[in-house]
Amino acid sequence: MKIPSFLVLSVLAAFSQAGAATFTVDKTPAGGAIVKLDGEFLTELVVDQANKTYLWPIIGTSGVTMTRAYPMKKVDGEQHDHPHHRGLCFGHESIAGYDTWAEAATFPKGAKNSERLDHLGAIKLREITEMKGGETATITTISDYLDAAGKKTSEEVRKYTFAVKGANRVIDVDIDLIATEADIVVDDKKDAGLSIRVPTEMAVDRGKEAGGKGTGKIINSEGVTDEAAWGKRATWVDYHGTVGGKAVGVAMLNHPASFRHPTPWHVRTYGLFTANPFGLSQLKVQPETGAMTLKKGEKITLRHRFVFHDGDEKAGKIAEAYADYAQEK
Template identity: 75%
Template sequence: MCASAARGCFFTGSNPAVKAASSFSNSASCPAERAATGLGGRLPRKEAVAPSGRSWAAASKAGRLSSRQGRKRCFMAWRGRKKRACLRVLLRPFTRAMKLHHVLAALLVTASAHGGSFTLEKTAAGGAIVKLDGQFFTEFVVDQANKTYLWPIIGPDGTDMTRSYPMKTVEGEQHDHPHHRGLCFGHENIGGYDTWAERSTFGEKPSDKTSARVSHLGAIKHRSITEMKDGEKAVLAVVADHVDAAGKKIIEEIRRHTFMVKNGARIIDVDIELIATEGDTLVDDKKDAGLSIRVPSEMAVDKGKEGKGTGRIINSEGHTDGDAWAKRATWVDYHGTVKGASVGVAMLNHPSSFRHPTPWHVRTYGLFTANPFGLQSLDKNSETGAFTLKKGEKITLRHRFIFHTGDEKAAKIAEAYADYAKEP
């Protein structure tokens, strides 16, 4: 844009149209003006050519107007055409920029709807880091506790969707239950040993009551990664051994994580097979058992000492907050405000999963667990959930985690479950 056009069209006075008309009344002195009007320079008023191609006088006579009126009307028409053409030339870069903006926005919406690309990188410890479009999404940690876990997990708007404690100390977080690590699986008693709790659960000096549990602490030992696949639907499959206090194998666990993005939400499917490879194995009825995630302290329903208590729990049957505990449901959503962002995580129980629909050990302080094992522990009026897994037999647990923005309605969790339930 030339300086004279800029001064005339945009940067002088409060009325650009008036200034443009004033600037263009005597001359077409800038490149933009010449390009817009096809004029090469100054227009003498008496001999100027009207828009019709005739002189001002001829144009006024043809219109049966006085020479003065004709000149005025024809000049105003010419000036309006000239002004509009010049403005089109000057605004062309802005118009193109706006079109580019809309194109980019459309591409982002399309990418969000159809998902990004995941890449998996093996860690030195034998776990894996999962990236989405080159950015960190989560890590499968295998060597920091008596169980494996995913932590941290980054939501669709960049929010950390899991509590950091005990892996990392963050000011303002709740520091209870150190065995609640990110997204993990554990059970208080399979084959007589506990993989739910860990040594730090009981403090430096366990009481007489808890000493027995300490002596029966087991572990879920990662053995190997059996499959790693990148792409829009990435896969991390692993095998692990549940072992007793001496490291002897009790049962085998095959776990398959599937990562994807749908409608802007980030999804992790966790399919677990527990196989009695070593012999008949008792799987006891315990409250503290199942597949869990510990939500951020700000997302908890309870305010607590550190938590801000912005959260809400709701399940597929309409039970909310504390009333959702121990209830059977096909899905549960836990949402709240974290660092000013409205976010949530839904956990879906597939129809083929063991004892579907599962009871939920979901707490208002932030624990979120699908527990099909503790039937009587969660509801004293129920029959016992304890059973013996015969040698060679297995049970399958299938769940989907949806990390989303907004509440369960905004994230359309009911519709998402209907789609998930149709999957084989």
């Protein structure tokens, strides 16, 4: 008996829908958002706990948490350094002269830190303009960059897009930094850019203090590994290791349309993982400063994709993932 074509199409559509990811996004009482994948927690956009917004925690493949808990939560066995390394975040030591990379907890009180404390700024969420789920999820925010006195210096539009691509979980982060108020200087600083602080257990240095070998590895698109990847330009970098007995990793991809592509990387063996196109001299990419003046009305566009995967960069097919990403408009 021949099955009618419309029934075949209906069955195929049902199977397709059954296999598709379903995201939901809900606003939190604090004004942030919680993203769920197939009903399970994926991440939270936290907007009221620091001088910047951030995603934390982030659940990767195999149910593994891919962000260090500190300073949001103290966990035995974790590193308790750099309290400003919060989940997945963006910050810069000096935009318009003010620091959104560090925060007050970064500096012990004392005369030598008074200047840094005096120049702490903030990235303050003004509104979430888009929040939707479905086969992908989207959160779009507008934030004001503030000086130490709370005066606006510039503005940011940030779009997060959450998706599942094959076996991998993906978060795109697109950022426009806009000189809305006046001309501003975007300085050459090592501590600047889009970051994720990976789990302590996955850090390359983990275990080496006792003469052992950590499970972590850093590798970039040019095949440069671990300490040598710091300050190098690359189209992508992958940080992988073992967390809770599971082999997992996260790659960050730099889109060709992003500012100063291919970006240099401020990636550290202790667990910091940052794409930094700003600090050209401080990252020793070149002797000349990378500082620039953004004229009123001008903007810088940053485009990156985080790919959370099982195994190493080959198992996660990161080179192939970058080739696909680079073709996207």
